[in-house]
Amino acid sequence: MWNNQGGGFDGGGFQSPGGFDTPQQSQEKKGRSRAQNVLPCTVAQVFNATHTDDKFYSDETEMLQVTIVGLVRSVKETQTRLDYEIDDMTGPPIEVKQFVDNDESIPAEERVPSMRENTYVRICGHVRSFGGKRSVVAYNMSPITDMNELTCHMLEIIHSHAFNASSGQNMNQTSYGGDNNMSMNQGSYNSGDSGNILGLTPLQNQIHQVIKNNPSDTGASVVSVCQTLRGIPEKAIKDAIDFLSSEGHIYSTIDEDHYKATDG
CATH class of the missing domain: 1.10.10.10 (Winged helix-like DNA-binding domain superfamily/Winged helix DNA-binding domain)
Structure with missing residues (x-):
């Protein structure tokens, strides 16, 4: 997708913290902060996040909700769940689970369709860990129809990091444009x-x-x-x-x- 050896923008691969993919407060020593919206991130960031008290932290920012853009490597369908392997080339593929109600009694047009293999998708969901294995439980998945969205996603990651780093600094005055x-x-x-x-x-x-x-x-x-x-x-x-x-x-x-x- 971007660079299978780079693991993001810092060239550190899966072993790195993910480079710019971690929105955080600059005041790291003042305690962990809480992401207040959906956090754009890479698969490497999810795997490298700190797991404490059932919460995940990328550096000092809590990962409440995340969005990932990646390639569907495999799909497994059941009546109650869709299991995917998603790869964004920053680390090994991550397991993504989407719970659905695709019982045979549900009309075909109302069932949640599965994403096709070898297509790019955007996932919004929550990071989970079971038996030491991390995954993402998706509440929304959508196919990428414009490949510019891949570039946009990486820019969102950079922007989130820069914004949170700068907003963590105390400002003496905030202006209201009235x-x-x-x-x-x-x-x-x-x-x-x-x-x-x-x-x-x-x-x-x-x-x-x-x-x-x-x-x-x-x-x-x-x-x-x-x-x-x-x-x-x-x-x-x-x-x-x-x-x-x-x-x-x-x-x-x-x-x-x-x-x-x-x-x-």
């Missing part, structure tokens, strides 16, 4: 987690952190978020909350004015 170009000192609230979510604006990340750090069982109220982020227009905060809710980063609790973070 009409008055107002800025809010990060010290006005305790983030508790220096990691930002890819694709969110600074304001959306700030609001997500405020909601995530609220210890209440009912979650953070919209009023309390506005009080915490004084100086930012209420409409801008409510618009950001609506966006975070629609994207699945937060969810309402007792009513539409109280929210908790899905990764809290």
Whole structure:
């Protein structure tokens, strides 16, 4: 796929930690961080991840959900599961399991089709270990129809690494691009987690952190978020909350004015 001897971008092969394939915080000595979205990675990264208390860590970042792009080497079908061997040339093939309901009573058009051998696919799933053997339990698999997606996947890995490394550094001030170009000192609230979510604006990340750090069982109220982020227009905060809710980063609790973070 890329280089069967390279194991990624650092030329280290399977024995290396995977080079750029590990999004992480630069503050390694301050404790492990938690990936807040789907983590792009290589097969080598999965095999080299640290396994502690049923959790997997690539360097200091917890691997909650991963996405891998690779070649289907083999397929085994049963009524309840599809077993694959996926190879991305960074290490030995990894076993990927997809649980399905393909009973004979299910109409053919409703059954989950298996991926064909010798085709490239994207897998989204969770890393698991059973009997010392690591695998990925997939909740979504899709064929690659544009080979540019392979290159895009590697760029996503590099970007995630660079982004998490830079976002791990403490920033003295975060700017909000409103009409008055107002800025809010990060010290006005305790983030508790220096990691930002890819694709969110600074304001959306700030609001997500405020909601995530609220210890209440009912979650953070919209009023309390506005009080915490004084100086930012209420409409801008409510618009950001609506966006975070629609994207699945937060969810309402007792009513539409109280929210908790899905990764809290």
